[in-house]
Amino acid sequence: MAELVRRPIDAAALAREAARPDCGAIALFLGTSRDHHQGRRVTGLAYEAYEPMALRALEGIERRTPERFEVATCRIVHRLGDVPLAEASVAVVVAAAHRGPAFDACRWAMDELKRAVPIWKKEFFAEGGEAWVEGRPLA
Amino acid sequence: MRITVLFFAQARERAGRPSLALELPDGSRVADARAAIARRYPALEALWPHLALAVDGVLVSGDATLHTDAELALLPPVSGG
Numbered sequence: 001m002a003e004l005v006r007r008p009i010d011a012a013a014l015a016r017e018a019a020r021p022d023c024g025a026i027a028l029f030l031g032t033s034r035d036h037h038q039g040r041r042v043t044g045l046a047y048e049a050y051e052p053m054a055l056r057a058l059e060g061i062e063r064r065t066p067e068r069f070e071v072a073t074c075r076i077v078h079r080l081g082d083v084p085l086a087e088a089s090v091a092v093v094v095a096a097a098h099r100g101p102a103f104d105a106c107r108w109a110m111d112e113l114k115r116a117v118p119i120w121k122k123e124f125f126a127e128g129g130e131a132w133v134e135g136r137p138l139a
Numbered sequence: 140m141r142i143t144v145l146f147f148a149q150a151r152e153r154a155g156r157p158s159l160a161l162e163l164p165d166g167s168r169v170a171d172a173r174a175a176i177a178r179r180y181p182a183l184e185a186l187w188p189h190l191a192l193a194v195d196g197v198l199v200s201g202d203a204t205l206h207t208d209a210e211l212a213l214l215p216p217v218s219g220g
Contacts, residue, residue, distance in 0.1 A: 052196050113220055114218075136217060
């Protein structure tokens with residue numbers, strides 16, 4: 001079940017919840033807030049979403065991932081609002097019998113998220129000012 | 140008919156508001172709504188070529204029809220993750 005949250009993402013809890021006896025691999029990707037972008041120092045990020053559409057898009061990725069890869073489950077959590085440096089803005093968790101498909105599926109799900117989910121990221125700069133990150137047109 | 144327009148990210152900042160109730164003639168299409176919004180918010184001009192449009196959460200083209208209480212969202216290029 002995909003989630004949009006306005007609090008820190010508990011990665012350990014997500015990994016724990018993904019564990020199941022028929023799976024020997026859990027791939028957990030965390031996207032974390034970085035202090036630089038294209039040569040500028042960044043002091044923090046903020047995210048906004050078209051929430052109902054974003055949730056449906058994330059649930060679609062969760063559903064399609066086990067159809068495309070030999071994995072049991074995929075779960076995605078994205079944080080909204082302010083995200084302090086080094087904290088996770090997104091988590092993708094995939095459970096599978098074996099690690100190969102788990103890694104592949106985790107990467108694919110994250111790429112899909114960046115391509116097709118109405119979420120926007122704004123950066124705040126150390127020298128002052130802020131800017132929306134140049135994104136990809138939805139299609 | 141009346142629809143709700145939702146502005147996100149750059150579109151929200153350029154319009155200066157997150158949403159708008161827009162009155163349109165019955166039978167209006169997305170392109171008609173777009174023209175009405177463009178007249179009202181010239182600050183959106185540079186953004187239009189980059190915007191995707193969704194009606195009730197589904198991406199649409201300009202010739203899609205609108206209905207009363209439709210939610211038309213202006214979606215700039217996305218940058219989640």
